[in-house]
Amino acid sequence: MQTEARVGVVVEGGGQRALHTGHGGVAVAQSLPQPQRKSLQQQHQSQIGTVSQLLAGGVAGALAKTCTAPLARLTILFQIQGMHSDAATMRKASIWREASRIAGEEGFRAFWKGNLVTIAHRLPYSSVNFYAYEQYKRILQTVPGLKNSRDNMSTDICVHFVGGGLAGITAATATYPLDLVRTRLAAQTNVLYYRGIWHALQTITRDEGIFGLYKGLGATLLGVGPSIAISFTVYETLRSYWQSQRPDDSTVLLSLACGSLSGIASSTATFPLDLVRRRKQLEGAGGRARVYTTGLFGTFKHIFRTEGLRGLYRGILPEYYKVVPGVGICFMTYETLKMLLADVSATI
Structure with a gap:
């Protein structure tokens, strides 16, 4: 006969009490108040291995990007209009007009142009991002000054801000050449300079040297850094506050709502930097002359x-249309996969 032994931790009055839950331990867990029981379940669900965590983060990012690829491409095309367009052309630009142009001139599949490289970039990027965030957060929580005031x-x-910022920088640096290639493929219209x-x-x-991959x-x-941190x-x-007020709400809907709001906040704060980044990435693309001969500022x-x-x-409008579902789907998928993978690992 197979015997299961699982150990959880319940925080009570500043101390810790071991809670042994085997077949008979379910009744003990069920006897706890709802907020403590839900906290225990979430703690168990978050305890997954490194490979599972990387998988959850990668799939979440790839799925979110695929769902919002048409809006992502529209955002990029709007961001780069000022590089080679005159004022009259920019005044006529609108989301509907640009979407109609893409569908008419390039076909419906063109909305996902560059999505393969997006997935190739987003899988490792999102994996590293989520995994690094969890690790940085764990390290920061052991810092003496922060460890003594964890309930503050x-x-x-x-901790969330610094950990998120460091995670974003780590993931972006590790996968940057793929991000640059993704931008250039998505920015192509009728003339295909890059074939894949x-x-x-x-x-x-x-054409541009090895450092061209890091423009x-x-x-x-x-x-x-600030975007991921925010x-x-x-x-x-938001998630912590929501759970404290409404502990019975669906975890999936909670992650979707909080993720969408976090996407709006981060995009609004850092959009100008993202626009400059896109234009710098496209400097010299397709043999075109350089537009910006100075540095970042x-x-x-x-x-x-x-x-x-x-x-x-x-391009901020299509960006909002993109991040509201995109970031929400990403966080929702990540949290859902963590729960599923935790359940799978517990039964193995």
């Missing part, structure tokens, strides 16, 4: 001078 909300926010992922990598290396990395790190902080804070000044403040937020 400001301390939790600090490997061709783009080879062509960029040949715009500075703007990316300046943007992605995203994780808003998500964790010089590019900011150039865009602001020629296009105004509105130019720094060009």
Whole structure:
């Protein structure tokens, strides 16, 4: 006869009490108050292995990006309009007009142009991002000054913000060449200069050197650090507050709602940096002449001078349409997969 032995931890009055739950332990868990029981379940669900955690993060990111690929492409096309378009062309631009142009000139499948490289980038990026966040958070929680005040909300926010920022920088640096290739493939319209992922990598290396694969990395790190930091902080804070007020609500819907709100917050705060990053990535693409001959801040000044403040937020509307479902789906899928993988590992 097979005997199962599972150990959970229940926090009571600042101390810890071991809760042994085998076949008869279910009744003990069920006798706990609902908030403590739900907390115990979530703690057990979060205890998955490294491979499972990387898998959950990667699949979550790839699924979210695939679902929102058409809006992501529209965002990129709007962001780069100021590089080679005149003022009259930019005034006529609208989401519906651009979407109609893509469908008419390039076909419906063109909305997912570059999505293969997006998935190739997002799988490792999202895996590293979520995994690194959990590790940085665990390390920060052991820092003496933070460890002694873990129940303090400001301390939790600090841990989420710093951990999220470091995770974003780590993931972005590790996968940046694929992000640059994704941008260039998505920005192509009728003339195909790059025929695929490997061709783009080879062509960029040949024409622009190995450092051409890292164009715009500075703007990316300046943007992605705060973006991921804000995203994780808003998500964790809202989720924690929501669970304390409504512990019986669905975890799936909770993750979807909090993830969507966190996406809006992070996109609004860091969109100008993302726009500059896209334009820097496209410098020299397809043999075109360079538009911005200065550094990051010089590019900011150039865009602001020629296009105004509105130019720094060009494409923000499709960005909102994208991040509300996209970030929500990502967090929802990640949390759901963590629960499923935890259940699977518990039965093995």
